[in-house]
Amino acid sequence: MNEDKLTVDTQTTRGVPSTLPSPTNAPxxxxxxxPPEVAIAEADVRTAETLETVRASxxxxxxxxxxxxxxxxxxxxxxxxxxxxxxxxxxxxxxRTTGLTPxxxxxxxSLLKSFPPFTSSDGSFSWTHPMGTDNQxxxxxxxxxxxxxxxxxxxIISTLVSLVIGVSYGAIAGYVGGRTDNIMMRVVDVLYxxxxxxxxIVLLSMFRSQTARGQLILLFVALGSVSWLTMARxxxxxxxxxKNQEFVLAARATGVSTGRIIFRHLxxxxxxxxxxxxxxxxxxxxxxxxxxxxxxxxxxxxxASWGSLATDxxxxxAIFPWQLIFPGVxxxxxxxxxxxxxxxxxxxxxxxxxxx
Amino acid sequence: MGCGMPSTHKCxxxxxxxxxxxxxxLEVHDLRTYFETExxxxxxxxxxxxxxxxGETLGIVGESGSGKSVTNLSLIRLIPDPPGKIVSGxxxxxxxxxxxxxxxxxxxxxxxxxxxxxxxxxxxxxxxxKISRQLMEMTQLHLGHTKQQAYxxxxxxxxxxxxxxxxxxxxxxxxxxxxxxxxxxxxxxALSCRPELLxxxxxxxxxxxxxxxxxxxxxxxxxxxxxxxxxxxxxxxGVVAGMTDHLIVMYAGKVFEQAPTRExxxxxxxxxxxxxLRSVPDPTDEHGQLYQIxxxxxxxxxxxxxxxxxxxxxxxxxxxxxxxxPFVQLNSEHYSLCHFAQEVYFESASAATGVKES
Numbered sequence: 001m002n003e004d005k006l007t008v009d010t011q012t013t014r015g016v017p018s019t020l021p022s023p024t025n026a027p028x029x030x031x032x033x034x035p036p037e038v039a040i041a042e043a044d045v046r047t048a049e050t051l052e053t054v055r056a057s058x059x060x061x062x063x064x065x066x067x068x069x070x071x072x073x074x075x076x077x078x079x080x081x082x083x084x085x086x087x088x089x090x091x092x093x094x095x096r097t098t099g100l101t102p103x104x105x106x107x108x109x110s111l112l113k114s115f116p117p118f119t120s121s122d123g124s125f126s127w128t129h130p131m132g133t134d135n136q137x138x139x140x141x142x143x144x145x146x147x148x149x150x151x152x153x154x155x156i157i158s159t160l161v162s163l164v165i166g167v168s169y170g171a172i173a174g175y176v177g178g179r180t181d182n183i184m185m186r187v188v189d190v191l192y193x194x195x196x197x198x199x200x201i202v203l204l205s206m207f208r209s210q211t212a213r214g215q216l217i218l219l220f221v222a223l224g225s226v227s228w229l230t231m232a233r234x235x236x237x238x239x240x241x242x243k244n245q246e247f248v249l250a251a252r253a254t255g256v257s258t259g260r261i262i263f264r265h266l267x268x269x270x271x272x273x274x275x276x277x278x279x280x281x282x283x284x285x286x287x288x289x290x291x292x293x294x295x296x297x298x299x300x301x302x303x304a305s306w307g308s309l310a311t312d313x314x315x316x317x318a319i320f321p322w323q324l325i326f327p328g329v330x331x332x333x334x335x336x337x338x339x340x341x342x343x344x345x346x347x348x349x350x351x352x353x354x355x356x
Numbered sequence: 357m358g359c360g361m362p363s364t365h366k367c368x369x370x371x372x373x374x375x376x377x378x379x380x381x382l383e384v385h386d387l388r389t390y391f392e393t394e395x396x397x398x399x400x401x402x403x404x405x406x407x408x409x410x411g412e413t414l415g416i417v418g419e420s421g422s423g424k425s426v427t428n429l430s431l432i433r434l435i436p437d438p439p440g441k442i443v444s445g446x447x448x449x450x451x452x453x454x455x456x457x458x459x460x461x462x463x464x465x466x467x468x469x470x471x472x473x474x475x476x477x478x479x480x481x482x483x484x485x486k487i488s489r490q491l492m493e494m495t496q497l498h499l500g501h502t503k504q505q506a507y508x509x510x511x512x513x514x515x516x517x518x519x520x521x522x523x524x525x526x527x528x529x530x531x532x533x534x535x536x537x538x539x540x541x542x543x544x545x546a547l548s549c550r551p552e553l554l555x556x557x558x559x560x561x562x563x564x565x566x567x568x569x570x571x572x573x574x575x576x577x578x579x580x581x582x583x584x585x586x587x588x589x590x591x592x593x594g595v596v597a598g599m600t601d602h603l604i605v606m607y608a609g610k611v612f613e614q615a616p617t618r619e620x621x622x623x624x625x626x627x628x629x630x631x632x633l634r635s636v637p638d639p640t641d642e643h644g645q646l647y648q649i650x651x652x653x654x655x656x657x658x659x660x661x662x663x664x665x666x667x668x669x670x671x672x673x674x675x676x677x678x679x680x681x682p683f684v685q686l687n688s689e690h691y692s693l694c695h696f697a698q699e700v701y702f703e704s705a706s707a708a709t710g711v712k713e714s
Binding site: 178245246247249250251252253254255256257264265268269271 | 432463464465468472474475476479482546
């Protein structure tokens with residue numbers, strides 16, 4: 001009851017900022033005649049209630065609220081959510097409704113050509129292929145959605161790989177410090193100065209796998225293992241500033257081991273910047289993947305990614321522009337949204353980095 | 357000694373107690389901790405000796421930078437190395453030299469047998485861990501508790517230190533607690549393995565005066581219940597007076613005076629202690645100004661050859677600048693580092709009796 005009343009109160013106060021705050025407004029007449037003891041009791045109840053609300057707002061909740069206030073971030077979140085859902089469920093749904101799988105190549109010779117969007121084989125309007133078909137008559141929408149699966153998978157898994165390497169590497173370097181830190185960070189510097197795209201290409205061609213799936217896994221590892229450098233630096237910096245705080249000393253004074261201090265006490269404290277940077281790494285990795293696919297090193301057929309679809313589309317850009325436009329636009333939109341989301345997260349989780 | 361199994365834990369401890377009841381728990385001999393800095397070697401702790409009996413409370417007082425905290429961090433070897441280094445000395449804890457233990461062994465002593473409470477409760481709890489988890493970590497680590505046992509123990513400890521509704525509050529994060537409450541949680545953590553020695557490093561400095569009294573009362577009460585020995589570091593003589601059995605006064609990394617608390621307050625045998633006692637504000641003295649010891653604490657990297665306190669001392673003579681003062685025994689338990697220890701002691705002794713007569 002009381003809680004209900006409180007929420008109503010706050011809402012009215014917030015909703016009508018021009019009028020006086022309602023708590024002083026309503027009991028105004030009584031207040032003068034209220035005996036002091038009662039007034040004090042009331043005040044106590046009110047503090048108890050505010051305590052209740054204060055308790056409910058944790059760090060993550062605050063961050064979440066801050067994120068929801070950011071319109072671009074919300075837009076990004078929605079788009080990323082929709083694209084992810086569509087990629088996961090899309091190919092399946094299309095198969096159920098039209099019977100077309102992403103790699104379905106029509107057997108009829110007249111269908112073995114690229115149709116523009118919303119066109120059927122006789123040139124009339126049709127819902128069958130909203131994005132048209134590709135050279136072999138495969139449904140482009142199904143291809144784009146399936147490509148989305150691969151692209152997002154590459155982005156997320158490679159980022160996770162880089163996360164695991166970068167966070168542990170940076171945290172260990174930062175916490176141990178001294179000579180170890182020096183050597184570890186010089187290694188990072190050296191790796192930084194190497195052209196990473198060439199490393200990836202070398203890795204991919206050196207361990208070239210026979211199957212498309214093997215090649216995909218190799219791609220995760222190769223991309224992940226070159227994109228952890230900045231993550232390592234960020235985490236090291238965070239750990240350097242955290243490790244001199246008293247709670248680390250307190251943990252050591254209670255006999256907690258070094259490994260446990262790093263992984264249980266320090267790393268959770270670096271999560272804010274790590275999440276932000278990871279979100280911003282996903283689009284970078286996806287872009288690199290597209291670039292690699294463009295060069296022919298990335299995802300191998302029969303699998304497709306947005307990058308490889310765009311590559312296919314570019315060959316026919318003058319005649320069948322939709323083959324490039326649809327995968328390209330989908331990818332651009334997703335990358336855009338991820339970047340917005342990352343920026344929003346940075347504002348929400350990492351107040352020091354906020355620049356106004 | 358370090359009992360791993362929770363079942364054997366109780367009986368072993370009581371055996372321990374019987375064996376060493378009234379015995380000495382901690383003996384520190386000639387402890388020296390130096391820091392290498394750009395300005396030269398800082399002798400933060402320079403040849404400290406003291407003893408602590410089981411169940412006793414020892415107070416260590418001194419100005420900022422006198423080496424109080426470094427002494428205690430040295431005891432459980434938490435000096436940041438580099439730049440710090442324990443150069444020499446012995447820390448005999450229940451007969452075992454802590455300075456000779458391996459890193460693994462000393463870790464089992466920390467938290468389990470010697471626990472610490474730090475100055476600032478606002479920063480000494482991990483902001484990203486629930487209170488319950490921080491408490492549980494202690495007993496899971498040292499007493500081999502299962503999750504369930506550790507949780508129940510954590511709740512019990514929170515109740516012991518007077519946190520209302522411990523079951524509800526245990527799931528909270530430190531930022532949802534006030535300073536006093538956090539210090540209570542720190543105390544709960546420190547005492548959750550029933551350590552033999554509790555080191556409280558200025559446990560009340562960061563708190564309100566009203567909360568200070570509560571926290572001190574709590575430490576006192578729990579000390580009584582658990583029989584833990586306590587080392588209380590502070591620069592507040594008011595805190596020390598009601599809490600401790602023995603006192604050590606530190607200055608420039610050295611013990612300047614050492615005595616039972618009552619004796620030291622009544623008959624200080626060292627000019628520095630006298631100065632400290634005089635600087636406690638006296639509410640009955642209406643027109644009086646606050647007294648302060650003239651000058652500043654010395655630069656520990658460049659100590660003079662004589663007495664480090666000489667430039668600020670009322671009793672200063674030629675000899676103070678040329679020769680390092682002796683550690684004079686004034687009576688069975690009272691020592692003072694001063695060339696004129698006897699004079700100062702008799703002077704304050706006669707002043708004390710004078711006050712009594714008038």
